[in-house]
Amino acid sequence: MKQTNNNDSVNKQSFLVACPSCDLLADTSHLKHGETANCARCDHFLCQYKDDGIARSLSYSLSALVLLALACSFPFLSFKASGLESVMTLPQTALRLYDYGMTELSILVAAFILVIPLVILLLLLAICIPLYNNTPNPMLVKTGRMVFTLQHWAMAEVFLIGVIVSLVKIASMATVVLGISFWAYAGFTICFTLALSNLDRVQCWNAIEHLTAEPSS
Amino acid sequence: MTAITAASKDLASCHLCYKLAPATEHHCPRCGSTMHLRKTASIQRTLALLITASILYIPANVLPIMITDQLGSAEPSTILGGVVLLIELGSAPIAAIIFIASVMVPLSKLFALFYLCWCVEKQAKTSNQQNTAMFRMAEFVGKWSMIDVFVVAILVALVNLGGLMAIRPGTAALAFAGVVIVTMVAAESFDPRLMWDQTEENNE
Numbered sequence: 001m002k003q004t005n006n007n008d009s010v011n012k013q014s015f016l017v018a019c020p021s022c023d024l025l026a027d028t029s030h031l032k033h034g035e036t037a038n039c040a041r042c043d044h045f046l047c048q049y050k051d052d053g054i055a056r057s058l059s060y061s062l063s064a065l066v067l068l069a070l071a072c073s074f075p076f077l078s079f080k081a082s083g084l085e086s087v088m089t090l091p092q093t094a095l096r097l098y099d100y101g102m103t104e105l106s107i108l109v110a111a112f113i114l115v116i117p118l119v120i121l122l123l124l125l126a127i128c129i130p131l132y133n134n135t136p137n138p139m140l141v142k143t144g145r146m147v148f149t150l151q152h153w154a155m156a157e158v159f160l161i162g163v164i165v166s167l168v169k170i171a172s173m174a175t176v177v178l179g180i181s182f183w184a185y186a187g188f189t190i191c192f193t194l195a196l197s198n199l200d201r202v203q204c205w206n207a208i209e210h211l212t213a214e215p216s217s
Numbered sequence: 218m219t220a221i222t223a224a225s226k227d228l229a230s231c232h233l234c235y236k237l238a239p240a241t242e243h244h245c246p247r248c249g250s251t252m253h254l255r256k257t258a259s260i261q262r263t264l265a266l267l268i269t270a271s272i273l274y275i276p277a278n279v280l281p282i283m284i285t286d287q288l289g290s291a292e293p294s295t296i297l298g299g300v301v302l303l304i305e306l307g308s309a310p311i312a313a314i315i316f317i318a319s320v321m322v323p324l325s326k327l328f329a330l331f332y333l334c335w336c337v338e339k340q341a342k343t344s345n346q347q348n349t350a351m352f353r354m355a356e357f358v359g360k361w362s363m364i365d366v367f368v369v370a371i372l373v374a375l376v377n378l379g380g381l382m383a384i385r386p387g388t389a390a391l392a393f394a395g396v397v398i399v400t401m402v403a404a405e406s407f408d409p410r411l412m413w414d415q416t417e418e419n420n421e
Binding site: 017024042044078094105113172176201202208 | 222359363372412
């Protein structure tokens with residue numbers, strides 16, 4: 001991840017960014033570790049430079065993957081009233097909708113809370129491992145495109161707030177117990193958000209470009 | 218102040234990887250996604266999606282979002298009905314969250330995007346800073362309206378005590394998910410740079 005050491009002139013060029021919100025050009029080559037660049041005209045966030053961004057993203061993705069596996073394998077919430085109990089697991093949020101004949105909705109829910117976050121995590125690993133090890137990989141460009149296209153559509157954090165809202169909604173009707181899975185999913189949401197936010201778009205693409213261009217030059 | 222924009226240098230910025238390339242390029246030389254100086258037919262697309270979302274918003278509010286079966290009697294509840302019920306039950310903060318997330322946010326997002334499209338079309342003299350902030354807000358709140366759909370999904374999965382009590386999903390949940398998704402796509406197809414382009418032209 002020491003892009004500034006070699007090919008300085010090429011990298012200066014690629015650190016020139018046009019604000020996606022107002023098109024003003026900004027030079028981000030002077031950024032040091034931890035510094036962020038915002039657009040001078042409209043204040044839109046442009047990028048944040050981190051020396052160890054890839055390593056951070058990689059470790060958070062791995063933790064998130066483990067926590068997601070835990071979240072899917074234990075009871076999520078349980079609900080007790082009048083001596084009866086019903087226990088739900090995370091995949092059941094989508095499966096029960098399917099049982100009631102709302103196939104489209106169950107697919108959407110499964111995609112937003114489980115499938116898309118999982119796919120993003122796997123793609124993040126597929127990007128971060130080659131970048132971390134400096135090994136060129138022909139799939140890097142495709143993987144990068146998929147990550148940055150999909151990332152708006154992961155709604156783990158929204159789901160977590162939804163869980164809290166539903167807890168309060170039914171807490172008066174019966175006893176609700178939080179399962180292991182709930183805490184695992186909460187941890188997963190945090191790691192997932194950190195994994196994505198540590199992968200800076202400008203820095204990541206410069207690194208991909210640098211790595212994929214190497215063999216031909 | 219003459220601002221140096223990418224367009225003034227005949228450069229297009231890749232929407233996905235932020236690579237700058239000559240405006241004549243059709244595909245990004247770095248990541249291969251299609252490149253445009255400005256998003257194609259931005260206003261038309263955004264308006265079409267906004268109208269779709271507005272139509273979907275009607276069944277989302279009129280039809281029941283979930284049905285509570287308790288001791289043999291089925292009680293359907295709409296989004297607003299749920300809010301009223303929560304206030305009656307005394308949980309005003311939760312009622313506020315639901316009301317803000319599922320009524321105010323989608324509505325204000327629709328109005329904000331309609332207003333921004335109107336500003337660009339009519340070349341209205343408005344503050345770009347303010348409009349950009351408004352757009353960024355509309356973009357940011359996008360997925361948070363999904364809370365209500367997730368709440369329904371969770372309650373359906375969780376509350377299932379056989380004949381004693383069960384919660385079933387209603388058609389409005391799907392319509393509401395549609396509203397959220399369509400407005401998210403609408404925000405994505407709006408190009409905020411169009412607002413700034415006008416000031417550039419006016420300065421010249």
